[in-house]
Amino acid sequence: MEKQMSAENPPVFDPGLADRVKGILLRPKYEWPIIAAEQATVKSLFRRYAMILAAIGPVATVVSGLVSDDDGIFTVLLYGVVSYGLNLLAAYILGIVIDGVAHNFGSEKNIVQSMKLAVYAMTPFWVLGILNLIPGDAPAVISLLVGIYGAYLVYCGLGPLKLTPPDKQLVFTIVLVIVWGLLTAVVVGLIMAVFMAFSVIGEGAMAFAID
Template sequence: MTDTPPTSPTPVGGPAAGIIQRAKDILLKPKETWPVIAAEPATTQSIYMPYVLVLAAIGPLAGFIGGQVFGITILGVTYHPPIVGALVSAIVSYGLALATVFILALVIDGLAPNFGGQKNQVQALKVAAYTGTAGWVGGIFGLIPALAIIGVLFGLYGLYILYLGLPVLMKAPEDKALGYTVVVILVAIVLFLIVGAVVAAVSAPALLTIR
């Protein structure tokens, strides 16, 4: 990509300020922000570091802290997961979240021609990464397990962000954007279920261990 971005992704204040500003923009004004993102030169590394690496850690970290501090209440019984098991679960969840972004990007790129779009791996990775912003930010509610459902609502908002971004970055006709979005969402759900199953399989033995 050689286009000059209309705005800088990293404002004065360093990478942290850039992450916060970009997250705010994609959440509060996605329709205006996607064209900016589309025009930015980028690589897989620049998309992951530091944006994805930082934001994808919010949910696992918040869930770990929330489980240790408040515990998890099931049927009126509060359970505090063993710290080692909870840590393993958080680490595995984080690693799989990073991998899922890349896999989803491959799917988005591969499906593009079927919906009149243009294949572009970097643009597809942008869609996968920045669409994840809503769910990752919503993961902060994991600090208080009882409020975790709010994080789910954030994730649902991410579907709307995805719908707005696909036709812009993958150059798909608007009349095919809905179908494109639906197929990508279905794939994302399958990936989510697979990730959940893997995390459960890896961390369950440690989580069930009595302290």
């Protein structure tokens, strides 16, 4: 009975979170088959993994912004919240896309396995979000390198998770990397648009107050 209750009511924070992150980053070829065999739901993937790791970058950005105090507390907090939400949305859309085009590459159509691939492949991006604490262009340069590793993670995961034939894994990976890049561009564009909009509103309000 105790085991059954434990399975039906899992802890909010997965005690194996650090091990999973380490496995994905350091030994993906070993970790993907383990992930493929695990029972999960789309909700559990986001609640117990994505929502935790995706917060790293926005929190680092907010802390950095509050320390520099260049844009005001409200703008910095809004930027963090918007970037957090859009990054989670991008991961979800990527999972939908993976599942939607799976049959075109001889792969299994399974939304949970697709979401596993999308969510866990985002791990290096989310973990390296801690670099947002560092001012300057270093995070952007490192993000490019992380993007290459992210593509490798997707390539390694297609076989175990989507049962993609070996001869179609590379093409499928290229397609997903392109979609991933477009989603990233949209997310960055939306974040910057929100940031600029509130900056303009703030400047307008200040000018009005002065007048």
